[in-house]
Amino acid sequence: MLRSFSTCALSLSFTLAFADQPTENEVWAVLQNAAQAAHSQNYQGVFTYQSGSSTKSVQIVHANQPHGEYARILVLDGSPREILSHGEDVIIYRSQDEKVIIEKRHRQNTFPALLPLDIDTLKAAYKARWGGIERIGGRDGQIVFLDSRDRYRYGYKFWADREYGLLLRSIMLNLHNEALEQITFNQLTFFNVTNMDWFHPNISRDKKYCMESTEPANKLMNQPAWTVTSLPVGFRKLEQSTHTMPGKSVPITHIIYSDGLAAVSLFVEPINKGIRPKIGHWVMGATHIHAGVSNNHQIMVVGEVPEATTIQIASAVRFNQ
Amino acid sequence: MIYTKNLEKFSRLDFVDTAMQGYTQALQGKQVGSSAPMTGNREIDQELVERAQRGDKLAFGMLVEKYQRKLGRLLSRMMRDQTEIEDVVQESFIKAYRALPNFRGESAFYTWLYRIGINTAKNYLVSMGRRPKLTAEIEVEDAENFEDNHETYTADTPETELMSKQIAQNVTDTLASLPADLRTAITLREIEGLSYEEIATIMGCPIGTVRSRIFRARESIAEKLRPLLNTTTDKRW
Amino acid sequence: MNEQISALMDGELALDAHDSTRLDPIFSAMKTGGESAESWATYHLIGDVMRGNPMFKPDFQQRMMQRLEKEATVLAPHASKKAIHHDDKNHKGLKMPAKWSIAASVAAVAFVGWMALQLPSQNIANITANEIAQNVPAEYLVAHQASASGNAAFYVQPASYSESAR
Numbered sequence: 071m072l073r074s075f076s077t078c079a080l081s082l083s084f085t086l087a088f089a090d091q092p093t094e095n096e097v098w099a100v101l102q103n104a105a106q107a108a109h110s111q112n113y114q115g116v117f118t119y120q121s122g123s124s125t126k127s128v129q130i131v132h133a134n135q136p137h138g139e140y141a142r143i144l145v146l147d148g149s150p151r152e153i154l155s156h157g158e159d160v161i162i163y164r165s166q167d168e169k170v171i172i173e174k175r176h177r178q179n180t181f182p183a184l185l186p187l188d189i190d191t192l193k194a195a196y197k198a199r200w201g202g203i204e205r206i207g208g209r210d211g212q213i214v215f216l217d218s219r220d221r222y223r224y225g226y227k228f229w230a231d232r233e234y235g236l237l238l239r240s241i242m243l244n245l246h247n248e249a250l251e252q253i254t255f256n257q258l259t260f261f262n263v264t265n266m267d268w269f270h271p272n273i274s275r276d277k278k279y280c281m282e283s284t285e286p287a288n289k290l291m292n293q294p295a296w297t298v299t300s301l302p303v304g305f306r307k308l309e310q311s312t313h314t315m316p317g318k319s320v321p322i323t324h325i326i327y328s329d330g331l332a333a334v335s336l337f338v339e340p341i342n343k344g345i346r347p348k349i350g351h352w353v354m355g356a357t358h359i360h361a362g363v364s365n366n367h368q369i370m371v372v373g374e375v376p377e378a379t380t381i382q383i384a385s386a387v388r389f390n391q
Numbered sequence: 392m393i394y395t396k397n398l399e400k401f402s403r404l405d406f407v408d409t410a411m412q413g414y415t416q417a418l419q420g421k422q423v424g425s426s427a428p429m430t431g432n433r434e435i436d437q438e439l440v441e442r443a444q445r446g447d448k449l450a451f452g453m454l455v456e457k458y459q460r461k462l463g464r465l466l467s468r469m470m471r472d473q474t475e476i477e478d479v480v481q482e483s484f485i486k487a488y489r490a491l492p493n494f495r496g497e498s499a500f501y502t503w504l505y506r507i508g509i510n511t512a513k514n515y516l517v518s519m520g521r522r523p524k525l526t527a528e529i530e531v532e533d534a535e536n537f538e539d540n541h542e543t544y545t546a547d548t549p550e551t552e553l554m555s556k557q558i559a560q561n562v563t564d565t566l567a568s569l570p571a572d573l574r575t576a577i578t579l580r581e582i583e584g585l586s587y588e589e590i591a592t593i594m595g596c597p598i599g600t601v602r603s604r605i606f607r608a609r610e611s612i613a614e615k616l617r618p619l620l621n622t623t624t625d626k627r628w
Numbered sequence: 629m630n631e632q633i634s635a636l637m638d639g640e641l642a643l644d645a646h647d648s649t650r651l652d653p654i655f656s657a658m659k660t661g662g663e664s665a666e667s668w669a670t671y672h673l674i675g676d677v678m679r680g681n682p683m684f685k686p687d688f689q690q691r692m693m694q695r696l697e698k699e700a701t702v703l704a705p706h707a708s709k710k711a712i713h714h715d716d717k718n719h720k721g722l723k724m725p726a727k728w729s730i731a732a733s734v735a736a737v738a739f740v741g742w743m744a745l746q747l748p749s750q751n752i753a754n755i756t757a758n759e760i761a762q763n764v765p766a767e768y769l770v771a772h773q774a775s776a777s778g779n780a781a782f783y784v785q786p787a788s789y790s791e792s793a794r
Contacts, residue, residue, distance in 0.1 A: 335772035372772035432639040456669045460681040555683040562677045581675040606634040613670040
């Protein structure tokens, strides 16, 4: 594995040291650089993911090749999982039950590629704040805080590699500044791609396959009898799809909102006679789930956001009548 | 359920090694089992399992028809709420279905299913913060003999209870109205679990007659149940 | 046919022990739904009622089949071998075309994001707050994670995955 400075001109340009406290724009530029580095650099390493009592060591190899980005992610703790991706195509191997899941990820914001490539999309909802330099695993990390401008999303603390830009560590913080999720590289090497031997997906007929349906979401649905009126600042609709479940006449509308970092799903479905709707609130790590009923519809909001956000989005659904 | 669209998707995943081996492995020499001329209970289950393992979901559905209430009764020893039992039974069947490739027929299907059912119920109770009751007593060995327990079970939820009562009443009434030889034949089969041969010996008639009597008994009762069942479900499959 | 079904469920249908293809007509009759399938269901119900086993809601089987439909079809390798075994007997020397093996693998297809999506169909009037709070709506969580995945979904196994791990 050779070290190389040549892979990305952008990262080179950013080995500048801030003489004084950097301006907010310079801080944003650190994040912009980190977002790009995750996609454009070739690197391999092991990082630890921690959330609540859950800890996973994950090995990652990422290569930016002329034919696109390739990555191999191996979960080292617990039941082994191997994830191979090429662009948006993702294959997940689960050894526990010999299952292979093939799917398309429209939105991939997993460490170290957490940040959106267009960093400006974050500016409405977050403030960037310089935090100094700290060494992480022998490398200099530039600390940037992303503080929420309101109470509708979590905050972040990032350590971006001073030389290559890549995120070395990321912490998601709740409204009380407590860590919800922490991811840290324990080991990281940048390399020049010489071969792709490590990228070896193999499909065997002894395994079970689950493949994402290629059928387009049902577009023939009537215009829903509801609209979403006011979202928390910064949240934009990324996708909307309507699923009709087999054997059921009830269509479910699924809308994904994101503020660039946090994603929220809104599910709306008419309640059929004899179906018991769900009402309540659940928390699982950073994920909040809010279930409510409005105008004989089940409203379900799921997202890595504070409770207030799920409630706000649920109550933003307004029925036309 | 083959979506040819997905084949294209495979080719789209150009990095996937599509050089897969065919199924044409060396075919095993024909293995003739022991000389069991009849498909016993275990054989029919095994046949259904194998069909399900070859992708036939309806074959699994037939096993569900057969075992749902037996499993329900077993689990009613661990939990009281009818709705919960129903959920756990559904969950158990789904788990069994997912684990089906691992079922090699070393034990009887129902033994395997009941074990999954008991574990599912235990996990459910633990997740609800309740201590699984009677865990020491309810084990699979016990499960295999659980039908010896003749305590009558009553459903908890009103709508199910009403429905169950109607069905039970209907079955009892029709059974009572049947000619004695039909009633005896089906009772010896369903309650005593005797084979056709044993029933033939007891009733002093040929096996073919036993087979016909049991069928006629079932058909007479089913006839009376159909209006009741059809009003609630348009389609059972 | 119904008398055969009745004998079949009692394990009393005379069969060639190593040739289960004789069951095929019965199974195909049941598969088409209608009377045969209904008889299998009703005859088993009768036996259970006689033994005092609890009955479920009338739509139990229907809901069960809907859930099964959403499951990835299982294909056990050893069962497939047997299928070929039969084929081989019936069509001597028939070789599986290469495409067939791919199709067989692909046959086990599920819509990942929505595979666990179902709701208990119960009477609205029956809700108690306690009941509701206990059921984390995992199916929505899975759908969310599948399409809007963050780190949690990627590295920690999503709800349905760890569930099925058992």
